[in-house]
Amino acid sequence: MKFLSMIMRELRKGAFNPPQTNPWPPAIYYLPRNYGGEPYDMPLIGLETRGCSWFLSGGCTMCNFGGQGSYVSPYFLIAQASFGLKVCRGRPYLQIAPMGSFFDPNEVPLVARNNILSLVRNSGYVKSFETEARVDHVREEDIKISMEILNDIELAIGVGLESSNSIVRELIVNKGTRQELYLNFFELSKKIGFLSNAHVLLKPAFLTEREAVEDAISSIRWVIDNGGTYAILMTSNLRKFTLNYWLWERGLYKLPMLWSLLEVLRRLDSSYRKRVVLAGFLSNETLLKTAENCSKCTNYIMSKIKMFQYTRDENFLKEAWDHECDCKEEWRRRMEEDKGDLLDRIIFGYKYISEQILGKRWWEENRKWVEKEVEEVINTGRSN
Ligand code: SF4
Ligand SMILES: [Zn+2]
Numbered sequence: 001m002k003f004l005s006m007i008m009r010e011l012r013k014g015a016f017n018p019p020q021t022n023p024w025p026p027a028i029y030y031l032p033r034n035y036g037g038e039p040y041d042m043p044l045i046g047l048e049t050r051g052c053s054w055f056l057s058g059g060c061t062m063c064n065f066g067g068q069g070s071y072v073s074p075y076f077l078i079a080q081a082s083f084g085l086k087v088c089r090g091r092p093y094l095q096i097a098p099m100g101s102f103f104d105p106n107e108v109p110l111v112a113r114n115n116i117l118s119l120v121r122n123s124g125y126v127k128s129f130e131t132e133a134r135v136d137h138v139r140e141e142d143i144k145i146s147m148e149i150l151n152d153i154e155l156a157i158g159v160g161l162e163s164s165n166s167i168v169r170e171l172i173v174n175k176g177t178r179q180e181l182y183l184n185f186f187e188l189s190k191k192i193g194f195l196s197n198a199h200v201l202l203k204p205a206f207l208t209e210r211e212a213v214e215d216a217i218s219s220i221r222w223v224i225d226n227g228g229t230y231a232i233l234m235t236s237n238l239r240k241f242t243l244n245y246w247l248w249e250r251g252l253y254k255l256p257m258l259w260s261l262l263e264v265l266r267r268l269d270s271s272y273r274k275r276v277v278l279a280g281f282l283s284n285e286t287l288l289k290t291a292e293n294c295s296k297c298t299n300y301i302m303s304k305i306k307m308f309q310y311t312r313d314e315n316f317l318k319e320a321w322d323h324e325c326d327c328k329e330e331w332r333r334r335m336e337e338d339k340g341d342l343l344d345r346i347i348f349g350y351k352y353i354s355e356q357i358l359g360k361r362w363w364e365e366n367r368k369w370v371e372k373e374v375e376e377v378i379n380t381g382r383s384n
Pocket of ligand 1: 052053054055059060063064065099100101134160175
């Protein structure tokens, strides 16, 4: 098992007792979007599944999409979707997303998936349907069948990339995916005609503020340059049972400042910026903390960001960026912070985490294979 998966399993202990999510009624929340040129609250109906399979084996370091942790009947998932669609009747654009991956038959059994898609088609009002999946579950045959069921309803699939840099994605986020899978995903979307969106994480653990900004910018460009429809910029937040939270509690992780989010958008050319959707401030999971500036300007900046989401008018971003506040100085200081070589930091972080969680002896006895694991990712990471 991968080192980070082992650590995540330790950190998840207690996550399902009781489960962190309520299966009924299904969670529905609304995301600010622009649809058809108008401000729009997009409903997101959360399917309370048994949980993301990757999470159940450890999972990504910033995520707590664990779900119920045990068997959930496919008919119960269908009932959740049916209820959600009733609540959201009349909405032409909506998302139904499980805890992890809509195309993982272990999480959303085939009978549930096909029946949920039929409910969407038969709703009579949905025109554009979005869901989420792990990229390794996106198979041509499954998507073709789903598109046939949806008939003329547009399909968008969002997958978690987090970072186009394999070192960040594997050694920090523990995504467990390969870069070529994303390229195949973008390719497939062009071939059979669905929208392919990829989530990019702004500020994974271990990265400085500047590294996080640079990583998000290059990841967004990578998505768009390689044929992704939209990059979903997920500004990091804090949730229980995650490594980010564990580090944050010990003063070893900070959420990004909102200035960093604005900096990412500002530095992208307009052709890329147009294809970025913002996320990370709302969830059907309890968020303990979201990104912020100081108490004087956070509300103001957030209102501009939200208005940008609703209208896509870039003047809102400019107004936010031009706002004078003392905390911008603090942000500039953070942007200049130099914490040395990232790989040294990762190894040092691994050592600290394992000593705290698994004990000093564990690290002494196991460090060799952990360092080998790091080396392998670096070698493959540098080649793509
Ligand atoms: S980020 Fe996605 S793949 Fe990773 S554990 Fe969470 S739901 Fe699963
Ligand atoms: Zn401020």
